[in-house]
Amino acid sequence: MNKTVRDLTLIFIIGILLAFLLIVVAYSFPTENAYANVVKDASYFSKNLHPSVIPGYDTTKLDLYTDSEILSQVSYYNKSISLIDNSMIVYSTIGKNFTKYADGDFDNNVLREYPRYWHGYLAVYKPLYNFLDYNAVKVLELAFEIVMIAGIIRLMFENNLKNYIVPFILSIMLIHPEVIGLSMQYFAVFNITLISVYALIRFKDYILKDNRFFYYLFIIGMVTNYFDYLTYPLITLGIPVIFYLLLDEDRKSLRDNVLMIILFGVTWAVGYAGMWLSKWVISSVILNENIVADGFNRFLLRSSGGDFTRFDAVLKNVFIYKKRAYLIIGSLILIYYIKRLIGVRNDISMDRLRQAAPFLILALTPFVWYFIASNHSYIHYWMTYRTLFIFFFAILCSFEFLAEARQS
Secondary structure (H helix, E strand, C coil): CHHHHHHHHHHHHHHHHHHHHHHHHHHCCCCHHHHHHHHHHHHHHCCCCCCECCCCCHHHECCHHHHHHHHHHHHCCCCCCCHHHHHHHCEECCCCHHHHHHCCCCCCCCCEECCCCCCCCHHHHHHHCCCCCHHHHHHHHHHHHHHHHHHHHHHHHHCCCHHHHHHHHHHHHCCCHHHHCCCHHHHHHHHHHHHHHHHHHHCHHHHCCCCHHHHHHHHHHHHHHHHCCCCCCCHHHHHHHHHHHHHCCCCCCHHHHHHHHHHHHHHHHHHHHHHHHHHHHHHHHHHCCCHHHHHHHHHHHHCCCCCCCHHHHHHHHHHHHCCHHHHHHHHHHHHHHHHHHHHCHHHCCHHHHHHHHHHHHHHCHHHHHHHHCHHHHHHCHHHHHHHHHHHHHHHHHHHHHHHCHHHC
């Protein structure tokens, strides 16, 4: 236990140092070319900032509002303060103010400070936008997604997980990856998840031994907070844990599995929260401002209610799928698995049901997240609904696992 704590502490310290170094290096890039590239697309942000790719389907809403903010962060540098202060403050503008920014208006009424987040995505976007514009970056993001998904499918086929490829594809389909690639805001968390899953399968013989998966989740939690802008971060925990269950050949008792899932969640959460808190502390020290208090106040706001209950937040995310197309897709999936499960019903033992239970436990985690982060989940339901990726994949994996009873 002492060794684990010592190792995690060392990982955390190294992670913080790398995080700080990366964001400072990102701000050392010149912004002239980046500014010229991002203002080309200023017209995108002068009208509807949350358009739906498929009209009437909130599941396909883009977040041009936040994308405009990221573009301003990529291309602005305050020459009156130091490099480190710039990297900690992170100046930005939002939405329709972006058109003023594109016209050269850098007034305080246009720009704002945003020191609560690491904004780690700037370590990628600042270099990219020196050479590319907004549309080119979106093409690269879509291409990266396709390559990663294809790579995971290939690894699943090679590692005796081919029966779970269809559940994986169906689950991804339901959170609209084609839309994720079109919004920088959505991109980080989804692709951290894909990279984490790819690495887990590819290096499973190393990661799954000697409790290294705990270290793995701790690092994932830190990386998620560093790159994410508070979108749907829980999938970077839930999806890798589901793959852990699929890859783990040591069949544990139900009690041990439940305890293990709780410990996995705590480990990820400590990495995630620790990374976030470290930014508040570092920014407070460097900028001589109380960013810690501001951060806690915003956290309390995002986890509070409003003119709605916590249950309203849950229902808001679930009912986004209240469309005929999704009802048809869901019905076809259920009919397929019900037919298969009926065919093997006499082969499903109590032991196999207990082994399937961890998937069902993980399927509940999105609803716990919505309940806790109710304010954020209710207001931003059109992106937070993607946390249900965990629910879809966990449920379909449990169906597939039970349907394989005859083969076991």
